[in-house]
Amino acid sequence: MTQVVEPELDRFERSRVDKFESRRGELADATLETLGELGFARTSLRVIAQRTAFSHGVLHYYFRDKVELITFCVRRYKEHCVTRYDEVVAQATDADELALMFADALVVTMQEDTAMHRLWYDMRAQAMFEPALRPTVADLDRQLEEMIWRVVKAYAVLGGRTTAVPSLTAYAVYDGLFENCLSRYLAGDEAASDQLREGAGWLITTVTKA
Amino acid sequence: MTQVVEPELDRFERSRVDKFESRRGELADATLETLGELGFARTSLRVIAQRTAFSHGVLHYYFRDKVELITFCVRRYKEHCVTRYDEVVAQATDADELALMFADALVVTMQEDTAMHRLWYDMRAQAMFEPALRPTVADLDRQLEEMIWRVVKAYAVLGGRTTAVPSLTAYAVYDGLFENCLSRYLAGDEAASDQLREGAGWLITTVTKA
DNA sequence: CCCCGTCCTTGACACCTGTCAAGAGTTTGT
DNA sequence: ACAAACTCTTGACAGGTGTCAAGGACGGGG
Incomplete structure (x- = not known):
């Protein structure tokens, strides 16, 4: 039955x-x-x-x-963006290529998903005032940190280098660069994209060392 | 008369x-x-x-x-914080001392002026949505960038080094580190202060080069 | 003393917010 | 075809918002 x-x-x-x-x-x-x-x-x-x-x-x-x-x-938003650079990591065959592809991917998502990134920074700021939002934000933050860390580690492996800072610090500086450029991009600053590309390229060499 | x-x-x-x-x-x-x-x-x-x-x-x-x-x-808030590290720059006699004093000053202001910094990040996020806030935020952002740059340049001069990135990039990464640590500090993370101190120490050596 | 300008309070306005109950409209099972 | 369950709309509620007009309280100059 x-x-x-x-x-x-x-x-x-x-x-x-x-x-x-x-x-x-x-x-x-x-x-x-x-x-x-x-x-x-x-x-x-x-x-x-x-x-x-x-x-x-x-x-x-x-x-x-x-x-x-x-x-x-x-x-729902989290799922869209937290594995964004994993295919870059998978496709790159050497360190320099990875660095270029990663920087490009950052620029593209800044330009294409502008509104969603802006929303994320808004939410994170609100979480500083509203403890109810903190668990969700902290969880997403951790996943973003891990995502960046996968890129950094892949770059280190491909280039025969080691990481120079904890993953937390690496994420924090990348995030600061991205937020800064996003803010300028939103304000109509044409140079923001290039600044992000160059900043990202420079960063990946400094969060790792020979 | x-x-x-x-x-x-x-x-x-x-x-x-x-x-x-x-x-x-x-x-x-x-x-x-x-x-x-x-x-x-x-x-x-x-x-x-x-x-x-x-x-x-x-x-x-x-x-x-x-x-x-x-x-x-x-x-009004701007005046309080935009020259915050200038006396550190004035007092330090060598590069290492400057680096330590600057890192300490960052930690102290994060701990003491927590609410004001949180407000600043809130305002900057709101400016991404409200164009009316952008001029004020952009102006303050530029002044903060110059403040950081004064510290970096002083470190470079005292240590016989040169700057490695544009002031915009230097500010962006410092800001990212600070925001990240502030967020964790607000959430009660005891390690946030140390992370900020160490991150700041590492950063000042990487935004300059020998 | 009275008057007038300054300072501040009170109460109202139009509008917007999240929430929810009551009930339509629609689909589904028998 | 009838009934029940699901889906969605409507309208109201209590409370909060920025704004402003009317007027009270106060204090110094005529």
């Missing part, structure tokens, strides 16, 4: 859950888009809903409250 | 203006305190006034609107 009925229910249940999750994702994407454009403080549920085919009430059908919606969005 | 009356009026006018400016400063200090504690998004005029001896209406007597209040506060 259970062998016959349960799979039926499972399939059924799964499709229902899938649909639910799919709509959650749809709403989360609209939320991310709005957050990236307006920033944390200026984004309201009504404005988010305005960018979907639905009305503002639907957000409370799919998410308990604003906090759950936003944490869901951040986790 | 004019020689007699005008100075009287001037003195009179000056004392009136002085009182006005003094109260503006008083209100701005309360505003800064509140901003540092609550952050940009969560600070309202009523909460600010609650921290003074006055009611919320007084803010519109001394400031045209919220934007003028906040820009006034930021310029």
Whole structure:
């Protein structure tokens, strides 16, 4: 009996859950888009809903409250960007090539995913005031640190070098460079991209040593 | 006639203006305190006034609107911190001493002026979304860059070295390190101070070269 | 003494926020 | 075809926001 009925229910249940999750994702994407454009403080549920085919009430059908919606969005965003440079690491055959490809990848993502990066820096700043955001931010920060560290280690291995600083420090300086350039890029500074490229190239030689 | 009356009026006018400016400063200090504690998004005029001896209406007597209040506060804050390390530069007699004193000064200000630094990072993130804030933030950013650059140049001169990167890059990496450590310090990470000290010591040797 | 300018309070305004209950509309199972 | 479950809309709520006009309190000059 259970062998016959349960799979039926499972399939059924799964499709229902899938649909639910799919709509959650749809709403989360609209939320991310709005957050990236307006920033944390200026984004309201009504404005988010305005960018979907639905009305503002639907957000409370799919998410308990604003906090759950936003944490869901951040986790979704995380998956998009936390392995961004892994294929660069995989493809590069020597240290110099890796350095160039990595610097280029940084520039490209700064130019293409500008709004999402800006949102990330906004969220991290908000986390300094709102302890509720800290676990999520700290988790994402750690993953970004590991991502940078994979690049640095790969560069060291390919170039026969060793790392010169802890991964935390390496991440911090790369992040500072990126944030600085992003800020200038947003303000219309044409030189920001080149500064990022050159800064990244210089950094990878200094966080490692012969 | 004019020689007699005008100075009287001037003195009179000056004392009136002085009182006005003094109260503006008083209100701005309360505003800064509140901003540092609550952050940009969560600070309202009523909460600010609650921290003074006055009611919320007084803010519109001394400031045209919220934007003028906040820009006034930021310029006031700027003066406090933009020459913070100049005496370190003046006192140090050799490169190693300068490096140690600078690193210590960074740690001390992170620990003592935590709220103000947090506010600064908040404001800079908000400026990415609000073009109205960008001129003020860009101006302060440039002054901070110059402040760091004075330290780096002094280190280079004392140690018989030359600078290895543009001042923009030097500032960006120092800033990234500081922001990262501040964030961890706020979250209660005991190691943040040491990480900042060591990171700063390492950085000053890498943004210069023999 | 009274008046007038300065300083500050009070109370209101229009608007926006997150939240949620009540109920439509739609799909699904029987 | 009927009923039940799911999906979504509507409208309201309590509270918060920046802003400003009206007016009270105070103090020095006529």
